[in-house]
Amino acid sequence: MNSHLELEVYASENGETNSLCEARNGGVAEETENKVHGAFQFKQGCYADLPAAKILESMKLNSLENSSTRSLFSVVNKVLGDNIERKTGDITQCMAFLLKKVVQEIEQRVSTQAEYLKKQNNLYKVLEEKYQSRMRVLETLATGTYEENEIEKTEIEENKKVHEQDILRLTKEKDHSDIQISALKQELELAKNTYEKHCLQLETQATETKMELEKKLMELECLLTDSRNKVKELEVFSQSKSLRWRKKKHGYKSILDSQFESLQGLRVTSESIKREVLKTQRIYSEEFHHLGVKLKGLIAAAENYHTVLAENMKLYNEVQDLKGNIRVYCRIRPFLPGQSKKRTTIEYIGENGELVVANPLKQGKDSHRLFKFNKVFGPEASQEEVFLDTQPLIRSVLDGYNVCIFAYGQTGSGKTYTMTGPNLSSKGDWGVNYRALNDLFHISQSRKNSIAYDVGVQMVEIYNEQVRDLLSSDTSQKRYPFHYVLELMTIGLMNRSVGATALNERSSRSHSVLTVHVRGVDLETDAVLRGSLHLVDLAGSERVDRSEATGDRLREAQHINKSLSALGDVVFALAQKSPHVPYRNSKITQVLQSSLGGQAKTLMFVQLNPDVESYSETISTLKFAERVSGVELGAAQSNKEGRGVRELMDQVASLKDAVAKKDEEIGKLRLVKTSVNDERQGMSSPRHGSSSPRRHSIGSPRQSRALSGGKRSGLAEKAVSDRDNSSEYSDKHSEAGSQQSTDDFRHHNELFQQSRLAVADGGQNPTEDIESRLALVDGSQNLTEDIELLGFGDADHEERLSDISDGELSMGTETDGSLNSIVEFTLFPETAKLRIDSAEKFGIDIIFLVIHNGKTSIIPFLMFFNTAFLPSVPAKLPRPPQKQGHKGSSRLSLTSGFSKVSSSM
Numbered sequence: 048m049n050s051h052l053e054l055e056v057y058a059s060e061n062g063e064t065n066s067l068c069e070a071r072n073g074g075v076a077e078e079t080e081n082k083v084h085g086a087f088q089f090k091q092g093c094y095a096d097l098p099a100a101k102i103l104e105s106m107k108l109n110s111l112e113n114s115s116t117r118s119l120f121s122v123v124n125k126v127l128g129d130n131i132e133r134k135t136g137d138i139t140q141c142m143a144f145l146l147k148k149v150v151q152e153i154e155q156r157v158s159t160q161a162e163y164l165k166k167q168n169n170l171y172k173v174l175e176e177k178y179q180s181r182m183r184v185l186e187t188l189a190t191g192t193y194e195e196n197e198i199e200k201t202e203i204e205e206n207k208k209v210h211e212q213d214i215l216r217l218t219k220e221k222d223h224s225d226i227q228i229s230a231l232k233q234e235l236e237l238a239k240n241t242y243e244k245h246c247l248q249l250e251t252q253a254t255e256t257k258m259e260l261e262k263k264l265m266e267l268e269c270l271l272t273d274s275r276n277k278v279k280e281l282e283v284f285s286q287s288k289s290l291r292w293r294k295k296k297h298g299y300k301s302i303l304d305s306q307f308e309s310l311q312g313l314r315v316t317s318e319s320i321k322r323e324v325l326k327t328q329r330i331y332s333e334e335f336h337h338l339g340v341k342l343k344g345l346i347a348a349a350e351n352y353h354t355v356l357a358e359n360m361k362l363y364n365e366v367q368d369l370k371g372n373i374r375v376y377c378r379i380r381p382f383l384p385g386q387s388k389k390r391t392t393i394e395y396i397g398e399n400g401e402l403v404v405a406n407p408l409k410q411g412k413d414s415h416r417l418f419k420f421n422k423v424f425g426p427e428a429s430q431e432e433v434f435l436d437t438q439p440l441i442r443s444v445l446d447g448y449n450v451c452i453f454a455y456g457q458t459g460s461g462k463t464y465t466m467t468g469p470n471l472s473s474k475g476d477w478g479v480n481y482r483a484l485n486d487l488f489h490i491s492q493s494r495k496n497s498i499a500y501d502v503g504v505q506m507v508e509i510y511n512e513q514v515r516d517l518l519s520s521d522t523s524q525k526r527y528p529f530h531y532v533l534e535l536m537t538i539g540l541m542n543r544s545v546g547a548t549a550l551n552e553r554s555s556r557s558h559s560v561l562t563v564h565v566r567g568v569d570l571e572t573d574a575v576l577r578g579s580l581h582l583v584d585l586a587g588s589e590r591v592d593r594s595e596a597t598g599d600r601l602r603e604a605q606h607i608n609k610s611l612s613a614l615g616d617v618v619f620a621l622a623q624k625s626p627h628v629p630y631r632n633s634k635i636t637q638v639l640q641s642s643l644g645g646q647a648k649t650l651m652f653v654q655l656n657p658d659v660e661s662y663s664e665t666i667s668t669l670k671f672a673e674r675v676s677g678v679e680l681g682a683a684q685s686n687k688e689g690r691g692v693r694e695l696m697d698q699v700a701s702l703k704d705a706v707a708k709k710d711e712e713i714g715k716l717r718l719v720k721t722s723v724n725d726e727r728q729g730m731s732s733p734r735h736g737s738s739s740p741r742r743h744s745i746g747s748p749r750q751s752r753a754l755s756g757g758k759r760s761g762l763a764e765k766a767v768s769d770r771d772n773s774s775e776y777s778d779k780h781s782e783a784g785s786q787q788s789t790d791d792f793r794h795h796n797e798l799f800q801q802s803r804l805a806v807a808d809g810g811q812n813p814t815e816d817i818e819s820r821l822a823l824v825d826g827s828q829n830l831t832e833d834i835e836l837l838g839f840g841d842a843d844h845e846e847r848l849s850d851i852s853d854g855e856l857s858m859g860t861e862t863d864g865s866l867n868s869i870v871e872f873t874l875f876p877e878t879a880k881l882r883i884d885s886a887e888k889f890g891i892d893i894i895f896l897v898i899h900n901g902k903t904s905i906i907p908f909l910m911f912f913n914t915a916f917l918p919s920v921p922a923k924l925p926r927p928p929q930k931q932g933h934k935g936s937s938r939l940s941l942t943s944g945f946s947k948v949s950s951s952m
């Protein structure tokens with residue numbers, strides 16, 4: 048039965064209606080069933096062992112359309128059966144979907160079957176009707192021919208039987224289909240129930256979810272209510288606010304209205320003011336016009352003002368010159384290669400000598416310090432620029448002035464660079480020394496038709512407080528052209544003591560002094576002028592912790608620092624106008640004495656290292672420079688002597704000789720007179736030693752002591768006494784550690800006096816001479832006058848004495864009586880070796896008298912250039928020394944005749 052149904056289903060599924068007829072034959076039906084089973088692999092019962100998932104997979108593989116209805120039912124049953132067995136109550140979504148599909152398929156097949164059956168019924172009905180009509184026809188025919196009718200009747204009955212059988216079979220089939228349909232319907236119902244159950248479950252779930260959602264909705268509604276409440280509150284608040292704003296608006300409006308009203312009033316007022324302003328403007332423009340006219344005058348005055356300013360500056364400089372202030376030029380060294388990233392302490396360099404230095408450790412106003420000097424050269428300043436500002440000063444040497452230029456600054460700050468220059472083979476690099484010499488030679492050449500100049504050069508260094516001659520004596524005996532002088536200078540510089548320190552690879556370990564002496568003779572007037580130029584490169588002050596000096600370097604540094612500190616003391620004393628200036632505390636202050644305290648023009652280069660690490664040294668250097676710039680030396684004076692003066696000097700000398708002879712005669716007469724008196728009064732008379740008014744005039748106990756028996760000459764003692772009384776030397780006694788130096792000083796003073804007298808009297812024993820003079824000279828002429836008569840005035844004397852070194856003493860004078868150059872050579876004891884014969888040999892007319900270790904010798908001037916103007920007279924023993932005219936009034940006040948000379952100069 049089932050297999051038959053399957054066959055039908057299969058046939059209907061494939062729409063093969065004709066196969067129904069064939070199906071009547073059992074063989075065909077069986078074949079078809081096999082075919083179906085072949086197409087659908089699974090038979091009923093196979094599913095019992097397979098899990099639903101497997102079934103599903105198989106179903107998918109074989110597709111529902113190709114499955115038999117029976118198999119489909121088995122599937123449904125299996126699924127449902129499984130489900131019931133497991134009692135889970137749940138049908139998975141997939142199974143539900145499968146069931147749905149199967150049910151749909153079955154329903155579709157059932158409906159197709161029903162349709163098919165309906166069609167068959169209709170067909171049968173049509174066939175019945177057709178047969179019945181045939182029967183009727185046949186019956187009609189039967190009535191026609193019996194036989195035919197009988198045959199036909201049989202046929203018809205047979206056909207009828209077949210048909211009836213068919214109808215029976217079909218009816219049976221229909222019943223069967225009905226049964227099947229009802230079974231299917233039952234199954235469907237079952238499936239539907241299951242499905243409904245599932246749906247119920249889903250609904251329950253949905254209800255639960257809905258409940259949850261409702262709960263949430265409630266909550267949200269609560270929130271919404273809250274928010275609404277808040278909104279309401281806000282609305283109330285905003286309403287109250289807007290009410291207030293409205294009120295304010297009203298208030299403002301009323302204010303605006305009132306202001307508008309007042310504005311109207313103001314407008315009216317402004318109109319009137321405008322009118323007033325216009326009126327005032329008119330008045331102003333008129334006044335401006337007047338002002339313009341006046342301003343023009345002012346502009347003209349302002350233009351003049353600049354001229355006046357320039358004039359003022361010039362006048363100021365002139366006043367400075369008159370006061371003789373030491374000029375201070377500041378030069379800032381650039382950073383050396385490899386120091387480019389260093390910070391500088393130099394904040395500002397003004398055009399008029401202003402310099403602002405910044406302290407790297409401080410902030411704000413206090414971190415800056417302003418200094419003012421005559422000129423400040425920045426790091427970019429060239430050697431030429433520096434020299435151009437120095438040139439006028441140097442040139443004045445040729446006009447008979449004494450000039451001193453010295454460079455001061457910490458070690459490595461560029462002193463040697465400024466004074467000598469880094470590279471002597473390149474002219475552009477030449478420092479002040481070379482340029483100055485070059486300039487002096489050129490100018491002396493250009494003036495050779497009017498003035499004959501002799502130029503001498505000497506170079507010494509002060510190393511560890513010892514003076515060393517850097518140019519050897521041999522070379523100094525020859526005459527050289529300028530280029531050779533430069534070479535000599537280079538040799539001299541090479542001889543200078545240098546050493547490497549942490550702060551400077553080639554640090555100068557000594558003070559170097561280059562001295563240029565110029566003597567010019569005016570070819571027309573015979574006037575002689577003398578100038579000297581000191582070019583001093585001081586050794587650099589150094590902090591030994593920074594320079595890392597040890598051993599020799601340390602000793603050098605100590606000497607350097609000590610001598611610079613002595614220089615500081617001298618400057619301090621000069622700036623304070625102190626009565627005592629401690630020149631004698633170091634060699635360098637002795638050398639510079641005439642430049643710092645005399646009538647010289649002095650310029651100091653203060654050198655700075657801009658590095659912040661050198662800030663403290665920079666400040667102390669600048670403070671020192673400030674003090675130096677405050678030193679007033681008094682107006683510089685030119686050393687000129689006219690022909691008239693020299694003639695007068697000669698007259699003075701001969702008069703002095705005559706007076707000396709007279710004195711001698713008077714002395715002899717007095718001696719005779721005294722011896723006569725002594726004879727009368729007896730040798731023991733206490734009046735014997737004091738009868739001479741000269742001795743009374745000397746009067747000091749020391750002098751008396753010296754005269755009564757000491758080894759020293761009375762004249763020397765008197766000179767010391769005079770020095771002690773003079774302002775400059777009055778405090779020698781109070782000088783620290785002064786006993787020794789005072790003794791030295793007395794000793795040198797004595798030697799000095801002796802040497803002068805020796806010169807005056809052609810080598811006669813000075814002590815004897817002085818003793819005899821003291822005994823014979825009339826009371827109206829004291830010893831000081833004697834000295835002055837001999838040409839040694841106070842100022843010269845002091846200068847020379849202070850220039851005399853502690854260890855050795857040498858001094859000299861020129862044959863023409865000028866003492867100016869002597870001072871310069873007192874420091875060079877080596878020159879004492881030179882003899883008068885060498886002077887004669889070279890035609891030098893200037894010689895120096897040297898007293899060395901108590902012996903007197905004569906040396907020539909060191910070197911001469913410009914030989915064309917050298918007089919070829921041989922060196923002579925000195926004429927009686929004569930004083931320079933310009934220093935004269937106090938020294939020449941002895942006699943009325945001399946006073947006249949003094950006033951005429």
Ligand SMILES: Nc1ncnc2c1ncn2[C@@H]1O[C@H](COP(=O)(O)OP(=O)(O)OP(=O)(O)O)[C@@H](O)[C@H]1O
Pocket residue numbers: 379380381383426456457458459460461462463464465469551553554555556585586587588654
């Ligand atoms: N204006 C400058 N332009 C370029 N280089 C400079 C300048 N001034 C100095 N220097 C360089 O700085 C270095 C130190 O200079 P210098 O030897 O002249 O110093 P110093 O003050 O003489 O030192 P010390 O006291 O140790 O002898 C040198 O290498 C020098 O060439």
